[in-house]
Amino acid sequence: MPLFVMGFLTMVIARSTGLVPAEVTQALPEVTGVLLAAALFGLGTGVNLRELVRGGRSLLLGGVATAVIGVISLLGVVIIG
Known part of the structure; x- marks a missing residue:
């Protein structure tokens, strides 16, 4: 543990x-x-700004995670409200 x-x-x-x-x-x-x-x-x-500006997997992963969290939050608001 x-x-x-x-x-x-x-x-x-x-x-x-x-x-x-x-x-x-x-x-x-x-x-x-x-x-x-x-x-x-x-x-x-x-955060390594040069790598972030260059894009790549880090930027893609951050974008996907943000989108997933946003969609789940929006669905929660729609279902509850």
């Missing part, structure tokens, strides 16, 4: 049993936003 899965399950158990104070859980959305922004920044700095 990967270590992050064990950590996640430990945090779920800690939160479910009431071991985490309410002040901590109220601050978590803001902390989560900052950490997500930091992770996206880290991913963005690792």
